[in-house]
Amino acid sequence: MESESGVPQPAGFKTLVGNIGIKDATNDFACVFSSAPCTVSGMFSQNLFAGPSVKLSRRYLAEGRPRAVVVVSKNANVATGEQGMANAVELTERVAARLELGAHDVLVASTGIIGRAYPMEKVRGFVEALEPAAAGCDFAGIAGAMMTTDTVSKYVHARIGEATLVGVAKGVGMIEPNMATMLTFFFTDAAVPQATLDRIFRKVVNATFNCLSIDTDTSTSDTAVIFANGLAGAVDEAEFEARLHELALGLVKKIARDGEGATKLLEVDVAGGLDDAQAKRVAKAIVNSPLVKTAIHGADPNWGRVAMAIGKCEQDTSIVPERVRIAFGDIEVYPRRLGAADLDRLSAVMRAEQVRVAVELGCGAGRATVWGCDLSAEYVSINADYST
Amino acid sequence: MESESGVPQPAGFKTLVGNIGIKDATNDFACVFSSAPCTVSGMFSQNLFAGPSVKLSRRYLAEGRPRAVVVVSKNANVATGEQGMANAVELTERVAARLELGAHDVLVASTGIIGRAYPMEKVRGFVEALEPAAAGCDFAGIAGAMMTTDTVSKYVHARIGEATLVGVAKGVGMIEPNMATMLTFFFTDAAVPQATLDRIFRKVVNATFNCLSIDTDTSTSDTAVIFANGLAGAVDEAEFEARLHELALGLVKKIARDGEGATKLLEVDVAGGLDDAQAKRVAKAIVNSPLVKTAIHGADPNWGRVAMAIGKCEQDTSIVPERVRIAFGDIEVYPRRLGAADLDRLSAVMRAEQVRVAVELGCGAGRATVWGCDLSAEYVSINADYST
Numbered sequence: 001m002e003s004e005s006g007v008p009q010p011a012g013f014k015t016l017v018g019n020i021g022i023k024d025a026t027n028d029f030a031c032v033f034s035s036a037p038c039t040v041s042g043m044f045s046q047n048l049f050a051g052p053s054v055k056l057s058r059r060y061l062a063e064g065r066p067r068a069v070v071v072v073s074k075n076a077n078v079a080t081g082e083q084g085m086a087n088a089v090e091l092t093e094r095v096a097a098r099l100e101l102g103a104h105d106v107l108v109a110s111t112g113i114i115g116r117a118y119p120m121e122k123v124r125g126f127v128e129a130l131e132p133a134a135a136g137c138d139f140a141g142i143a144g145a146m147m148t149t150d151t152v153s154k155y156v157h158a159r160i161g162e163a164t165l166v167g168v169a170k171g172v173g174m175i176e177p178n179m180a181t182m183l184t185f186f187f188t189d190a191a192v193p194q195a196t197l198d199r200i201f202r203k204v205v206n207a208t209f210n211c212l213s214i215d216t217d218t219s220t221s222d223t224a225v226i227f228a229n230g231l232a233g234a235v236d237e238a239e240f241e242a243r244l245h246e247l248a249l250g251l252v253k254k255i256a257r258d259g260e261g262a263t264k265l266l267e268v269d270v271a272g273g274l275d276d277a278q279a280k281r282v283a284k285a286i287v288n289s290p291l292v293k294t295a296i297h298g299a300d301p302n303w304g305r306v307a308m309a310i311g312k313c314e315q316d317t318s319i320v321p322e323r324v325r326i327a328f329g330d331i332e333v334y335p336r337r338l339g340a341a342d343l344d345r346l347s348a349v350m351r352a353e354q355v356r357v358a359v360e361l362g363c364g365a366g367r368a369t370v371w372g373c374d375l376s377a378e379y380v381s382i383n384a385d386y387s388t
Numbered sequence: 389m390e391s392e393s394g395v396p397q398p399a400g401f402k403t404l405v406g407n408i409g410i411k412d413a414t415n416d417f418a419c420v421f422s423s424a425p426c427t428v429s430g431m432f433s434q435n436l437f438a439g440p441s442v443k444l445s446r447r448y449l450a451e452g453r454p455r456a457v458v459v460v461s462k463n464a465n466v467a468t469g470e471q472g473m474a475n476a477v478e479l480t481e482r483v484a485a486r487l488e489l490g491a492h493d494v495l496v497a498s499t500g501i502i503g504r505a506y507p508m509e510k511v512r513g514f515v516e517a518l519e520p521a522a523a524g525c526d527f528a529g530i531a532g533a534m535m536t537t538d539t540v541s542k543y544v545h546a547r548i549g550e551a552t553l554v555g556v557a558k559g560v561g562m563i564e565p566n567m568a569t570m571l572t573f574f575f576t577d578a579a580v581p582q583a584t585l586d587r588i589f590r591k592v593v594n595a596t597f598n599c600l601s602i603d604t605d606t607s608t609s610d611t612a613v614i615f616a617n618g619l620a621g622a623v624d625e626a627e628f629e630a631r632l633h634e635l636a637l638g639l640v641k642k643i644a645r646d647g648e649g650a651t652k653l654l655e656v657d658v659a660g661g662l663d664d665a666q667a668k669r670v671a672k673a674i675v676n677s678p679l680v681k682t683a684i685h686g687a688d689p690n691w692g693r694v695a696m697a698i699g700k701c702e703q704d705t706s707i708v709p710e711r712v713r714i715a716f717g718d719i720e721v722y723p724r725r726l727g728a729a730d731l732d733r734l735s736a737v738m739r740a741e742q743v744r745v746a747v748e749l750g751c752g753a754g755r756a757t758v759w760g761c762d763l764s765a766e767y768v769s770i771n772a773d774y775s776t
Contacts, residue, residue, distance in 0.1 A: 046702040047696065047699035047700060047702065048698065048699035048700075048701065048702060048704070048705070048707050048708075048709065049695045049696060049698065049699030049709050050699070076692075078692065078695070078696075079692055079695045079709065079722060079723075081723065113690075113692060114690075114692020114693070114695060114696060115691060115692040115695070115722070173679065215678045215679065216604070216676070216677070216678065217677050217678065217679050217693075217696060217697070217700065218696070218699070218700045218702075219696065220695070220696050220699055288604070289604070289605050290603045290604065290605065290678070290767070290771070291561065291603065291605050291771055294767070294768050294770075294771035294772045295771065295772065297768065297772045298771070298772025298773040300772065300773055302501075302502075303503060304464075304466065304467055304501060304502025304503040305502070305605075307437045307466070307467045307502060307503070307608070308435065308437060308466075308502060308605060308606070308607065308608055309605070310436065310437065311435035311436035311437030311438070311606070311608055312435060312436075312605065312606045313436065314434040314435065314436060314606075316436070317436070319436050320436075321436065321437050321467065334467065334503070335467075335469065375768055376768055377765030377768045377769060379678070379682070379768075380682050380685065380763055380764055380765045380767075380768065381765060382682075383678070383679055383682035383683065383686070384682045384683065384685045384686025384688065385686040385688055
């Protein structure tokens, strides 16, 4: 199925966006709902302060047959006590009633400042005025309405045989997902059995969103959900997984590039780990090191900081400096000493808009790739004065 | 014993400082030596890429009877291969010969850029020209010669009965010590038996330097050593420990305040942990969160980020948000809601040059206090262009 603009759309999904008026006049409400029942798979923040939205969605996923999701941006509804939970329940019930769905069939996600209650008078009035019958199919609008300090909206799509898969995400800061990242949703009209969807979604999220870190800070609101309503029939499972992985990775790179204050995408490839877990620990230590991130920002080929970050993994005593190799792009910088001829090439690699750090640990066959961004003065100014 | 300026000096220790010419014309060589044998205790970086200085000092401490230490700044001599180790050995041997000490009696520490060899021609000429007979007793000069991007030198002193204890430190970035921080040295003329010195020094370092984090990056060069030459005789053990703790804490606060780009000292007190280890994990998560650090920088009472950072300790499932309390200074901000009357006081607390975040976890009797600093745009500009 295609929209008027030629962008592919999954059949049976409709979208509603609008402005509740939480912070300013930009859209802060997004809702996607399916006309047909869905198989749904979700992963959520492991943060101990996970908010009512995460708790409710987790419960609804276990108890209900969700086929809709509502997202409120500019307010995370986290650490808001019993009132915060009551507000989240009321929001989903009111939206469900308007959509003529069961109360447990609407998932909810929220993002924005922590510690403030929803303005419920405004929420009630807004939901009352929703017109589901006039809903469109505007996933770019959904991605836009989810934004907080995002500077670009994150929306991707792909075809899988006769089916369509779209994905939206938001996220710029407080991002080191453990189970999912900030908010990301996928919608497809492919028919995918529940067990298959769960298996594929977990695998893809672990290899994409869970390999992303902007600032080491795990959000309280992380939510990743996929809805499959089956209207386009069955698809090739391997192709579905490949396309889902591709789209998830696309969103991850969009998030990393749009990391708060970021000017560069940082990709860290670690090979030669004892196992994949060790490779991921080392890759995360590198991508999260503020000294590596500032060096990348300054296009400074200061590989000593990469060595330092590897060495921070102190429990990984199988790593021996003498067997480690470090490269920027495809230029090895350690232990090999650079010649004058390499310096121009290295300078170009460091100045690029995407910088790859490649490390060989020399321990085994474990591998991991993680994504992040540079650390800029802009990150500080965005975050030094957020709530006031 | 007092110097001409009235500052107390431990008897029997002499100092040499000077410029090898590693980077610029500022002092980059510091040496302290004792006329009498010492008991010595040391703790070193656990980073897997620990450099030749750390490795040699660890070995000399085990094998020799060190009574001197030499510090080279502006060059860490890390990840410099076999030549780097050979250079460190040559440096200590040449200095030992000039001081008429055994080759294993001179500890060595280095700090500065990683991955560059010492300029050995300059080092040889410099050491040859040293005049130990004309050495002074200038510990402020020692602290000054150890500086890299430090903006102030870090030197403290105290009296313990008839004895004197002085301490020097350097460190502004790449600081999340595991066993010690960057470089810190203490010298005393108190007589302290080896076992007592080891026990007290480990206890004090763990409660001070190991509770400090500037940027989560554990240096390859961390070294903390105390020399006691006994010339002032025995002292009260409890008083010695109390003064050492006080001085170490003083240096920690000086380092935190002088953290790269720092404008504020951040103290995080966590009480009510299941045990001290849990309290320290939570305190470190808070003091290291870039979102907490930027909020402190902006004097923004955004306590939701403190809640997020507590919640990042996902394995600590004994922590229940409903039992947690968060305060800035002595003003509780969660779960209590602030009244208008509190806001002025809160604003003053956030704008102070030292900000204390206090958390009660409600799990048990575990406690920890850690120190750090805010994150500023200046941190980025200092580190974006360090090696080039």
